[in-house]
Amino acid sequence: MRKLPVVAVREFQAAVKTKAFIFTMVAMPVIWGGMIGFQVLMRDKVDIREKRIAVLDYSPGGRLFEVIAQAANERNERDIFKGEGAERRQIKPRYLVEKAEGLPDDPLKATLALSDRVREEKLFAFLVIGPDVLDPGTDALRAGVQYHSNSPTYDDVLDWAAVKLNDRIRQLRLEALRLDPDLVRRATQRTPVANLGLVSQDAAGNIVRAEETNELANIFVPMGLMMLMFMAVMVGATPLTQSVIEEKMNRIAEVLLGSVTPFQLMFGKLIGTVGVSLTIVTFYLIGGFVAIRYSGYGQLFPAQVICWFVVFQSLAVLLYGSLFAAIGAAVSDMKEAQAIITPVMLFLVFPMLVWINVVKEPTSTLSLILSLIPSATPMLMVLRQSVPPGIPLWQPALGVVLVLITTVFCVFAAGRIFRVGILMQGRGAKVGEMLRWVVRG
Amino acid sequence: MIVVDVNNVTKTFGRHVAVDGLSLQIPAETIYGFIGPNGSGKTTTLRMIMRIYHPDKGSGHIQVFGEESFAAANDRIGYLPEERGLYKKMKVREILRFYAELKGRRDCKQAATQWLERLDLTAWADKKVETLSKGMAQRVQFISAVIHDPELVILDEPFTGLDPVNADLLRDVVLDLRRKGATIIFSTHDMNMAERMCDFVLMIFKGKKVLDGTLQSIRETYGRDTVRVRLESNGVDFARIPGVEKVTDFGRLQELRIGRQVDPQAVLSSLMERGRVMHFELAQPSLHDIFVRIAGPAAREASHA
Numbered sequence: 099m100r101k102l103p104v105v106a107v108r109e110f111q112a113a114v115k116t117k118a119f120i121f122t123m124v125a126m127p128v129i130w131g132g133m134i135g136f137q138v139l140m141r142d143k144v145d146i147r148e149k150r151i152a153v154l155d156y157s158p159g160g161r162l163f164e165v166i167a168q169a170a171n172e173r174n175e176r177d178i179f180k181g182e183g184a185e186r187r188q189i190k191p192r193y194l195v196e197k198a199e200g201l202p203d204d205p206l207k208a209t210l211a212l213s214d215r216v217r218e219e220k221l222f223a224f225l226v227i228g229p230d231v232l233d234p235g236t237d238a239l240r241a242g243v244q245y246h247s248n249s250p251t252y253d254d255v256l257d258w259a260a261v262k263l264n265d266r267i268r269q270l271r272l273e274a275l276r277l278d279p280d281l282v283r284r285a286t287q288r289t290p291v292a293n294l295g296l297v298s299q300d301a302a303g304n305i306v307r308a309e310e311t312n313e314l315a316n317i318f319v320p321m322g323l324m325m326l327m328f329m330a331v332m333v334g335a336t337p338l339t340q341s342v343i344e345e346k347m348n349r350i351a352e353v354l355l356g357s358v359t360p361f362q363l364m365f366g367k368l369i370g371t372v373g374v375s376l377t378i379v380t381f382y383l384i385g386g387f388v389a390i391r392y393s394g395y396g397q398l399f400p401a402q403v404i405c406w407f408v409v410f411q412s413l414a415v416l417l418y419g420s421l422f423a424a425i426g427a428a429v430s431d432m433k434e435a436q437a438i439i440t441p442v443m444l445f446l447v448f449p450m451l452v453w454i455n456v457v458k459e460p461t462s463t464l465s466l467i468l469s470l471i472p473s474a475t476p477m478l479m480v481l482r483q484s485v486p487p488g489i490p491l492w493q494p495a496l497g498v499v500l501v502l503i504t505t506v507f508c509v510f511a512a513g514r515i516f517r518v519g520i521l522m523q524g525r526g527a528k529v530g531e532m533l534r535w536v537v538r539g
Numbered sequence: 540m541i542v543v544d545v546n547n548v549t550k551t552f553g554r555h556v557a558v559d560g561l562s563l564q565i566p567a568e569t570i571y572g573f574i575g576p577n578g579s580g581k582t583t584t585l586r587m588i589m590r591i592y593h594p595d596k597g598s599g600h601i602q603v604f605g606e607e608s609f610a611a612a613n614d615r616i617g618y619l620p621e622e623r624g625l626y627k628k629m630k631v632r633e634i635l636r637f638y639a640e641l642k643g644r645r646d647c648k649q650a651a652t653q654w655l656e657r658l659d660l661t662a663w664a665d666k667k668v669e670t671l672s673k674g675m676a677q678r679v680q681f682i683s684a685v686i687h688d689p690e691l692v693i694l695d696e697p698f699t700g701l702d703p704v705n706a707d708l709l710r711d712v713v714l715d716l717r718r719k720g721a722t723i724i725f726s727t728h729d730m731n732m733a734e735r736m737c738d739f740v741l742m743i744f745k746g747k748k749v750l751d752g753t754l755q756s757i758r759e760t761y762g763r764d765t766v767r768v769r770l771e772s773n774g775v776d777f778a779r780i781p782g783v784e785k786v787t788d789f790g791r792l793q794e795l796r797i798g799r800q801v802d803p804q805a806v807l808s809s810l811m812e813r814g815r816v817m818h819f820e821l822a823q824p825s826l827h828d829i830f831v832r833i834a835g836p837a838a839r840e841a842s843h844a
Contacts, residue, residue, distance in 0.1 A: 104640045112628065349624035353683070355591045356618030356693075357641040521591070 101358050105366025110373045113337060119374070122333050123381055146178075148192040151255060152212055152224035154200050161270075162227050162263060163197050169262040170195045193255065198224060209246065216248050223247035223255055227263070232270055295486065311486075312395075319400055320457050320484040324449060324477045326382055327411050331446060334375030335419040338367060339435050342426025342520070351520045360517035364427075365509070368419045375415045376408065383407075400484045406494055410476035413498070417473070417505045418446060424512030427519035428527040438529075449477040460485045470497060472504035511536045540567040542691055542722045543588055547599030550583055550592060557583040559746035562599070565724060565739070570717055572737035573726035574826070576834045580746040581726040582621055585695050588724070589618050603691065614643045617689030621696045621726075623680045627669040631660065631679055634668060635686055642687035654682040657712065674705055681709065685716065692716060694725035698732055710736060730827040740826065744834050758823045765828070766795050766803055768810060769818035780809045792818070 113119055151170075155163040170193040178190035201208040205226075215221040226244040234241035243263060245256045272279050294308040345351045354363055383404065390399050421442050429435045449456075452474075456465040460482040469478035475497040482489050518535045519527055527535075543565040550558040558580040565571045573581045586592040587601055590613075594601065603612040625634055632651060639647035655661050658678040663671060671679065677700055685692060694713070698706045710732065717723055727733050733740060740757060742750035750757050768777075769792050777786045777793055782801035787794040797806055803821055810816050824832070 100643065101641055104637065108637055112626070115628075344626075348627065349620075349622040350626060352591065352620040352622050353618070353624070353638075353680070354641070356589055356616070356620065356684070357613065357638065359590075 101362050102366045102369060105354075105358060105363055106370035106373065109341065109367045109370025112341070113334075113370065113374045114377065116337075118337075119333070122329075123378065127385060144190065146188050146191045148194055149222040149255060150194045150196065150220070151259075152196050152198040152215070152221050153227065154198040154208060154212065154224060155227045156200055156202070156205070156229040157227050157231050158229070160197075162231070162266065163195075165262060165266040166225070166259060167195045167197075169258075173258070193258075209244075213246060216246065222249070225259055231263075231267055232274065315395065316485060317457055320481045321453065322386065323400065323403065323407060323484050324453060324481045326379060326386075327407070327414060327477050327480065328446070328450070330375040330378045330411060331414050331418050333378055334371050335415050335422050336439075338371055338419050338422040339426040339439065340432065341367065342423050342516075343429065343432060343435065346427065346520060346522075347431070355520070360520055361513045363520075364420070364423050364513055364516045367423060368416055368509070371419045372412050372415045375411060379408070379411055402488070403480060403484045406483055407480050409498060410480050410494075410501070413501045413505055414476035417476075417501065417508055418442065420505070420509040420512040424515040424519070424532075427512075427516040428522075428532050429519075430522075445473040449474045449481070453478070453481055456481055457485055461489060466493065469493070470500060472501045475501045541565065542567050542604060543724070544602040544605075545584070545588070545599070546601070548584075548587060548594040548601060549598035550580075550587060550594055556746050558587070558594075558743075560598075561743070561746070561748055563741055563748065563751060565722060567722050568717060568720055569738040570713070570723045570725070570736050571739045571741065572733040573724065573741050573743065574728070574730065574733055574750075574830060575726075575743040577728075579743045579834070581743055582695055584743065585620075585693055585724065585726060588693065589616070612691075614687065615690045617642075617684040617687065617692045619681060619684040619692075619694045619697055621699075623677075625668045625676055625679060625683075628667060630665055630667055631655070631671070632664045634679065635683055638683040639686045642689075644687045647686055650686055650688070651682070654686060658682060658708065674701060677701060678705065678709075681712075690721055692721050692723045694723065696727060697725055698727060698729055706732070730825065730830055734826045742830065742833060749833050750829070754826070757826075757829065761824045761829050761832070762799075763803070763821055763823070764797055764799060765822045765824050766797060766806060767818065767820040767822050768793050768795060768816060770810065770813070771815040771817055775810075775813050780806060780813075782806055782809075794822070 151166075153163045153166050155161075174192045178188055178192060179186050180189045181187060198208070198212055209224075209226060212221065212224045216223065224246050226246070228240045228242050228244075230237065230240040231243065243260075245259065247255070269279060272282060293311050293313060295311050297308045298306045300306050345354065351363075358366070387399050422439070425435050425438050425442070429438065448471075452468055456468060456478055459465055465478070465482060469475055469482055470493075471478075479494050479497045483494060514536050515527075515532050519532075541564045543563070545561055545563045548558060548561050549556065561580070561584060573584065575581050583592060587594055588603060600607060604615060606612045629637070632655075635651045635654075636647060639650070644650075651664075652661075655664050658681070660675060660678055660682075663675060663679075668676060668679070681694075681697065684694070692713075697709060697713070701709060713723055713725070714736065734754065737754060739752065740750060740754055741748065752760075777783055777795055780795075782797045782805060783795045784798055785796040787796075795806070797803065807816065807819055810819070
């Protein structure tokens, strides 16, 4: 058994010293951080050229044009700046509103003229306010407002105008009905529904109020753990295929088999790989813990799940790693390996397809069953455990047992494929052949 | 003492019988050469001795140092397979340490330094393997097989790909190992090398043992059936001389194989009747000749028939 650590240490060093690994460990957080920073930086860097907006107001008395014009003025004075005093600078474009003359006999022609002005970039957009907006009938065109522009993805003007117009239109309608706007607002006010945890009792017997649950955190923390495990398996275990192919193609395998049995070789490599994945996990968990603490959400860190996480993580790497190693032994190059890796990848990705159902109802029967499928257990069980209030202990325990049995089987079967495949040169094995090696030994 | 004892071992791959009822015994502190054409079962036999392959169920067994299990004997063996390679990204010294540790050697720094010096690789000790030439890589591979002072060294085609200088260097090192008490098995195509180095020669042909013994005993078996002659005049049809079975024409020299029961003196007198004999030599066949006699085209045809 003393040979296992020698193989494991070499495998670990070989993996950790690669550029891909250093990239994942160091560069990824830097890149993520950089991207977030860049977005924050870019948020204020919008085009602040003024936007000219024409309003064609067919409403009775043309009163709504004034609403837009006045709102634009208020906005230009107040809402487009950031900072105070010398720091004050413009971060949003000014809106300049002009009144367009309508042609009641031929409204379409008027909109064509305005559209042409937009095409010539003399206007940014124009609004057509229908004649019946205050007292809507059945004709949607007459009762609505149309916003025309040549920038379909830019909706700031649209949203702004819609809010301003609707506020005013509602007010005018209430006035027409002689209703007190304040009374109406109070009568139709929405009642808030708070999302709380459970009330508990502390050691002194005092009843502790329930805390407001942070829905976002309750979804993102489990998701983060699952993604971390997925990533650690991907970064840690998939290179095993490459590593075994290297040993095969560079004729290293037989030299090694002069010193270790195929099973020792494979198991040593697996242990090294578990080490690699745990290195990644430790790095990110500490990073995540620091980040959460620093941002004041320390209580969200799922400390009680971490032990289980490490156990499931290690099992997942052993389970998938043994398959990837066997694939490496059975094929003759990476291209050939890709075809066989795909189905294994499907198993690996499967939890990603169902996680949202599981996280919403972690205690449902479906979630329980899904999380007991050994190939999905590591990720889904940790997912369920990290949603408060957690799940009964027997479930992860049963999961560990099932995964362990599967892992032992996979390592055993992979070991047999590995033993025959590792010395095969020139051609890859067919799936049928691999099955025969597993059965016959 | 017998270091390796192979007893009636058979190994088949599918329908192909790679090794067929092979038995051999390798005494300690000897150099044992495996010869035979490509695909005759040499490598399979060596792999079985290494426990990389296992003999067919129901066939015989293999004992190394009197043990049948792998782990017990493994660290006392050094193995250089025919298909050999190194991790490209590792440095020479790292690789040597890795292989030494695999064999249970913790402290091998001094041994590595000595070996690198002996095989003229000191300057490359801290270079990555990918920067080595093929010949250098092969020397590093050799060191990795012997760095743990094995008692049994198994070398599969150790000389292929080496230039004559390095081949001589390696030969001296192997002879040195034997002098220090190691037992050496090596397989080779190079009959000259086998002839000069081996105490025992084993020839496998189509999975079966066809020769096994000291060089001397093998030569005696194939014996004194070869004469080399040179006649003054050309144009003599040697094949018609009574008792001559085969003629190999080397131009100025003719090699005649004569029947076992034929007296060379009778051949000589027949020759003298046909012309002036300038040279007459009773020759022992070289290992090369014996090899060709067993595995040459004629033998292949015969075994196909």
